Amino acid sequence: MKGRPPGKSSGPRKSGTAPAGRARGAVKAARARKPDAPKAGPRPPAAKPAAKPAAAKPAKPSPAKGVSLDVRQFRVGADDDGIRLDRWFQRHLPDVGFNTVSRWARTGQLRVDGARAAPGDRIAEGQSIRVPPAEPKAPETAKPRRVRPQLTDDQMAFAQGLVIHRDAQAIVINKPPGLATQGGTKTDDHVDGLLDALEFDLDQRPKLVHRLDKDTSGALLIARTARSAAYFAKAFSSRTARKVYWAIVMGVPSIEDGMIELPIAKQPGTGGEKMHVDEEEGLPSRSRYRVIERAGNRAAWVELQPYTGRTHQLRVHMAAIGHPIVGDGKYGGKDAFLSGTISRKMHLHARRIRVDHPDGGPVDVRAELPEHFAASLASLGFDLSAGDLPLDEEIARPPTREDEKKAARAHAKQIRKGRKGERRARGSGGGARGKS
Structure with missing residues (x-):
């Protein structure tokens, strides 16, 4: 005799009736599902399926404390005239690292007077610096700040x-x-x-x-x-x-x-x-x-x-x-x-x-x-x-040939510097360079 799965009866199956083992299993399952089920009666109408919830709109990210989600504009002051752009960030936005500044420059997000800028560019007093929104930084373990002693x-x-x-x-x-x-x-x-x-x-x-x-x-x-x-x-x-x-x-x-x-x-x-x-x-x-x-x-x-x-x-x-x-x-x-x-x-x-x-x-x-x-x-x-x-x-003395050459070189340098400033002004007035 071939083996049978557990729970099946080995006796002859009567026509129109379920096997006893299966009936007993079904009763047990019903009791497990509905321990307090009421007696048989008229079946209540089936409940309508609940409506699907409306798709939730993505919530706006809440900025961390001290982090702005807006583009920022800064004006270059007299003390920063002639310094490099990355040096300006070190002075005024020290939390923005050099890698971030470089990435902003590569992607065209960093601009000076509307034109794309690089970290090594020199800036001038009165120029406008466009800075992308600040990025939240991972929390760091605060280092103890050295406090200078108060002077008497x-x-x-x-x-x-x-x-x-x-x-x-x-x-x-x-x-x-x-x-x-x-x-x-x-x-x-x-x-x-x-x-x-x-x-x-x-x-x-x-x-x-x-x-x-x-x-x-x-x-x-x-x-x-x-x-x-x-x-x-x-x-x-x-x-x-x-x-x-x-x-x-x-x-x-x-x-x-x-x-x-x-x-x-x-x-x-x-x-x-x-x-x-x-x-x-x-x-x-x-x-x-x-x-x-x-x-x-x-x-x-x-x-x-x-x-x-x-x-x-x-x-x-x-x-x-x-x-x-x-x-x-x-x-x-x-x-x-x-x-x-x-x-x-x-x-x-x-x-x-x-x-x-x-x-x-x-x-x-x-x-x-x-x-x-x-x-x-x-x-x-x-x-x-x-x-x-x-x-x-x-000491008063007549100028030498070397003095005259030195003065001529200084004069030529001033002219080149003036022309460079004019080109920069024209470039900033013509809008951004490259893709934004």
């Missing part, structure tokens, strides 16, 4: 007392010896930490654009705005800024007006704390010196002008030619000190700074000597009024 009244008064020049774009202070320009290991007192005291009438923190060694005193230029900081930084990097130092050196140089051209590199094993002359690995470095007065063969008062900006450049160069700066034990050793009443502090002072001003004309400031330097000059019999020598460009 004494610190505020001290910092403001250092100011020897102030205008809308620049501040010049007379930095005392022993005060670092920036902080570092075991250096808590520095000029950078006092900049909050120098905001004055502007609601932005000033910025350092160059530095002086901790033991060097004198004129230190500080930018008051982002625009002037970029302008002054370019002046220093292109060597158009003029810095004049006074120093007292050991002995007297045999050449009274000389140029030192010796490459400088970090001295191995000092962790970058000390530099030295290195003919093979050093960076090109040029310093000019002029002897102002001499005290016999004992010492000389010299003017120094760095034509490059290497770390400790003047100190390394003067020590390299055998005339270390008085008080500079790091580079002159024990031979860098004078006996008697001469201070053991370093005698290097940034006497003058001259740099073009962003608004036209020059910033030209002189800083008075610290007490120990002035006392040493007097003790050695030097005449303070003899110190300010004219710069080469201040």
Whole structure:
């Protein structure tokens, strides 16, 4: 006998009747479905199928806090004139990353005065920047923000007392010896930490654009705005800024007006704390010196002008030619000190700074000597009024052929710049370039 599925009866099937096993299974299933079913009676009319719900309209995305869903328009201010477009985003929309800016540019969503723009394009004051809607960012773990310590009244008064020049774009202070320009290991007192005291009438923190060694005193230029900081930084990097130092050196140089051209590199094993002359690995470095007065063969008062900006450049160069700066034990050793009443502090002072001003004309400031330097000059019999020598460009002389060529090149550059501005204006007036 063939096997049968479970639950089927093996007896003969009667005509017109269901198998007993199947009937019992059906009753059990009915009871499971309807445990409290009423007795048989008239069947109620079948319920009509429910109507299909109307298709729901897509809900508008709710923007995250601080995120706009609208295209934004910004006007370029005077402080941003001439900077790159990606730099503008860093200043004003720091939450928008470079990759996002690049994608907006590629897809034509980023525009300046209606024309498609690239992250590297330069922008000008008064232009309109079209910025696409902000995109919600994934939540990030907030990093603890470093809070600068609040300055005391004494610190505020001290910092403001250092100011020897102030205008809308620049501040010049007379930095005392022993005060670092920036902080570092075991250096808590520095000029950078006092900049909050120098905001004055502007609601932005000033910025350092160059530095002086901790033991060097004198004129230190500080930018008051982002625009002037970029302008002054370019002046220093292109060597158009003029810095004049006074120093007292050991002995007297045999050449009274000389140029030192010796490459400088970090001295191995000092962790970058000390530099030295290195003919093979050093960076090109040029310093000019002029002897102002001499005290016999004992010492000389010299003017120094760095034509490059290497770390400790003047100190390394003067020590390299055998005339270390008085008080500079790091580079002159024990031979860098004078006996008697001469201070053991370093005698290097940034006497003058001259740099073009962003608004036209020059910033030209002189800083008075610290007490120990002035006392040493007097003790050695030097005449303070003899110190300010004219710069080469201040000496009246007929223009040379090279001067005329330089002026012609500058004039041609201005003409090209004007034509470029005209083309840019025509391009922005003609509508967007390419597909939007």
